[in-house]
Ligand SMILES: Nc1ncnc2c1ncn2[C@@H]1O[C@H](COP(=O)(O)OP(=O)(O)OP(=O)(O)O)[C@@H](O)[C@H]1O
């Protein structure tokens with residue numbers, strides 16, 4: 321029996337948190353909508369999708385990108401928002417200006433809150449996933465709607481036009497991205513090598529800034545090639561927590577716990593960059609694997 325409150329019709333309305341991913345399909349299942357839906361499910365959230373592009377992809381690389389018409393993205397968003405409802409949204413691959421604009425239009429039309437914008441620009445293997453014109457629309461039109469934007473270092477460089485070579489640069493980039501209009505930013509440090517505070521090995525540092533607080537999340541750097549989809553997974557986990565009504569900083573904290581464990585337990589699938597482990601991530605993030613049956 322679903323937990324819920326009675327509606328006027330006497331039916332019982334479920335109170336399952338609902339999250340929508342607007343992103344590309346990764347045929348290999350480690351990134352894009354496939355991993356987003358896995359993360360949502362394992363964190364106890366009902367996942368829905370609006371596919372923006374179909375990629376032919378595996379752990380070795382991206383072999384084809386087929387963008388859908390913007391109208392198809394609009395139809396998918398309309399379908400889920402007008403019937404099922406959406407508590408949080410995550411955006412991923414939006415390759416062309418029309419794709420970014422349709423998302424801006426729908427987010428505005430339906431006043432969708434809890435918007436996590438992962439400004440996906442380059443795949444792990446180096447394939448460019450977005451054109452220059454779409455980058456500008458993303459920065460100028462989508463970013464100001466974001467509850468939080470989650471660039472990696474190369475993406476933060478593109479958004480700010482500055483070179484990022486160390487933690488001070490990351491802090492400065494975070495300030496600049498909030499100045500562009502985003503409510504908050506998490507500059508991800510997976511691409512930066514930072515010596516561990518203990519002097520032994522290296523750490524990763526992600527920097528969160530919301531215009532008031534600057535919070536740095538550091539963790540051990542794992543020496544694994546299985547990091548396909550780390551960014552997608554982290555932003556999906558943050559969106560899942562926001563869908564549950566968590567405060568932004570709590571959602572980011574849980575997202576960080578999720579991704580650290582998912583990378584630590586990463587899966588050696590395929591011959592290239594294998595995926596992270598969503599089960600390890602969800603367990604560490606405190607998901608009790610809630611069953612809605
Ligand atoms: N080798 C690693 N060890 C530990 N944490 C990592 C490692 N690589 C990435 N992370 C963490 O994973 C998250 C994603 O960061 P990253 O910079 O890899 O994003 P991304 O480049 O957008 O990923 P993707 O290529 O999957 O889109 C961050 O929280 C980062 O700190």
Ligand SMILES: [Mg+2]
Nearest residue numbers: 440472551552
């Ligand atoms: Mg990324």
